[in-house]
Amino acid sequence: MQKTCQTCKKDFEIRKEDLIFYEQVKTVPPLDCPDCRVMKRLAFRNERTFYKRSCDPCKKDIISLYPKSSPYPIYCNTCWWSDKWDPKSFAQDYDFKKTFFEQYRELQIKVPRLALMMLNSVRSEYTNGASDNKDCYLIFAAEYNEDCMYSRLIQKCKGCIDCAFIHQSELCYECIDVRECFKCMFCQECQSSTDLIFCYNMRNSNNCIFCTNGRNLSNAIFNVKYSKEEYEKKKNEIFSSYENLEKAKKEFKDLKSKTIVKYASATKCNNVTGNYLHNCYDGVRVFDTTGTKNCSYMADTEESIDSMDCNNFYYKNELCYNMMGVLQSSKSKNCAYVFYCNEVEYSENCHNLASGIGCNAIRKGQYMILNKEYSKEDFYKIKEQIDEQMKKDTTYGKFFPPELAPFGFNETLGYEYFPINEKEAKEKGFNWQEQVTGTYGKETIKEPEMPATIGEVTEDILNQVLVCKDCKKNFRITKGEFDFYKRMNLPLPHKDFECRHQDRMKKRNPRKLWHRNCMCELKTHQHGAQKCANEFETSYSPDRKEIVYCETCYQQEVS
Ligand SMILES: [Zn+2]
Ligand SMILES: [Zn+2]
Ligand SMILES: [Zn+2]
Ligand SMILES: [Zn+2]
Ligand SMILES: [Zn+2]
Structure with a gap:
């Protein structure tokens, strides 16, 4: 239709x-079309725009997703979870003379919000959209990690720095879309490999530099075998100075653009369109997802079934629709940040809630509407009337209206994937944040005066204020980061975390699909003298340089 x-x-x-x-x-x-739907959900996810402010009740200095000027009460983790306040004390009676969203807004503005969204974590204060982490710093959309820093979408990793979209890996640096890798640096789309540098799409390989599409390859440079000594020599040369490293980055970019690629980065998948998928079955437009069955229009999802239109959707969710930020929940619709919930609608920041509508910050509850508890019978009676009311005013089935997003659109993941300007955002009903974060012009070392090699760097660097080459924002080197660069013999970065992250995002394909044909004309393949007739949905746009193959042709060429 x-x-x-x-x-x-x-x-x-x-x-x-x-x-x-x-x-x-x-x-x-x-x-709404799938893109407009996802924009509205992403407007509820500020992942990395942090402000310094104080916690409203305890006055402690904290880092928060909300600036001081935000209209909401903002609580630190300790205060939010304490028994000194009760979310149920904000209970409102439902009033059918007002719209549902008018009443939800009255509740939303009064109820305390968590400064950062972080669960079950140890010594990981500067993490957001994150759970079950230990000794981590500035990681986002991250679950079950240890000793990781400066990364986004990182799952079950140890000792990784400056990575994005990585799984079950250890001691990796500047890696994107890698899985089960160990000691890899500047790699993309590699799996089950060790000691790779500037490699693309490798499997079960080790000690390789500048290699692409390798299978069971070891001690190779540009896919040609070399001795272990040659490998070490090349490696030392690349990391010997900032300048050489920058040269290597350019070389890798060039190498990658000419390589053969599979239409989608999908392993162990069947009957699913999208990209960056592992173990996914049956669905369309699925991105950055692992272990789903019968899920469509999804992104950033792990281990879930029978759901549609969900983002940042982790671990054992089922039968959910139009959700942002979910952990182990079922049969829920149109919520933002619900954890261990069942049958919940239009609720935010709720935990262990069963059967709720329009709730905010509930930590445990059942049969609740606007934070008020009801008997089972009354709950379903009122719910039915609310459904009727919303059908009449045509809000039924839609996500929260954009103006209820607690952030400016430019602070959110929405802006990262749909970079519209202030005017456009406001026309679509989104909020906009005027305030800027961070400092400028306070640097104690100018960018061209940065030490060229890590050998010259002493612990004094921890006292210095650096400046980002791109956005001119000030940044610092932390102790953990310093130790890592020293141990791995890496030159210092000249960009702040956000610009480093943006650079990684630019290396990935967009969350868009084009219908294209396989580009293979190899006569040795099953299609013989004819060009391969296979078609597919791919995130490689037709104007790109890469040679895009269907699954069959790709497998014949690389394995
Ligand atoms: Zn649209
Ligand atoms: Zn506090
Ligand atoms: Zn920057
Ligand atoms: Zn083909
Ligand atoms: Zn072919």
Whole structure:
């Protein structure tokens, strides 16, 4: 079924499978296209824009997702979880003379919010959208890590720094989309490998530099075998100075752009479109996801089933629709940040809530509407009336309106994936943050005067204020980072964390799909003298340089 998006006016498709799902979770087909839907969810996720302020009750200096000027009460982790306040004390009676969202807004503005979103973590105060981490610093969308720093979307890793989208890896640096790797640096899309430097799409390989599409390869440079000594020599040369490292980065970029690529980075997947997938079955438009079955229009998801339109959706979720930031929840719709919840709608920051609508900051509860508890019978009676009311005012089945997002659009992941300007954002109903973070012009070392080699760097660097080459923001080197650079013999970075992260994001493909043909013309393949006839959905746009192959042709060439 073809529809026109009510927000951007572009045409989009609602599939037969989508309609069955909407029926199953008791919602109506969306009026927005998938992109407009995801923008509204991402507007609720400020991951990395941090402000210095104080905790409202205890006055302690904290780092927070909300500046001092934010209208919400902001609590540090200790205060938010303490028994000194009760979220249920904010309970509101439902008033059918007002709209649902008017009443939710009245509640939302009063209820304390967590300064940072972090659960079950030890000595990891500067982490956000994160749970079950130990001794980590500035990691985001991160679960079950130890001793990791400056990374986003990192799962079950140890001792990794400056990485993005990595799983079960150890001692990696500047790696993107790697899985089960050990001591790899500047690598992309590698799996089950050790000691790789500037490598792309390798499997079960070790001690390689500037290699692509290698399988069981060892001691190789540009995919040619070398001795262990040659490998060490090349490695030392690359890391000998900042200048040589920058040269190597350019060389790798060039190498990558000419390589053969598979239409999607997908391993152990079946019947799913999207990119950066592992162990996914049955779905469309799925990105950066591991272990899903029957999930569509998803991103940043781990181990979940039978859900649609969810982001940052982790561990054993099922039958959810239109959700942002979820851990172990089921049968829930249109929520932001719910953990261990069941049958919850239009709620934010709730834990262990079963059957709730319009709740905020509930830590344990059942049959609740606007933070007020009801009997089971009354709950379902009022819920039915709210559904009717929302159907009448056409808000039924839609996510929270953009103006209820507690952040400026430019502070959120929405801006990272859809970089629209202030005017456009406001036209779409999003908020905008005027305030800037960080300091400028306070540097004690100018960028061109940075030490060229790590050998010249002493612990005194920890007292210095550095300046980012790109955005001119000031930044510092932390002790853990210093120790890592020394141990790995790496020159100091000339950019702050955010610009380093943006550089990594630019190396990844966009969350968009184009319908294309396999580019293979190799006569030795099953298609013979004919060009391969296979078609696919790929995140490589038609104007890119890479040679894009279908699964069959790719496997014949690389294994
Ligand atoms: Zn749209
Ligand atoms: Zn506090
Ligand atoms: Zn910068
Ligand atoms: Zn092909
Ligand atoms: Zn072929």
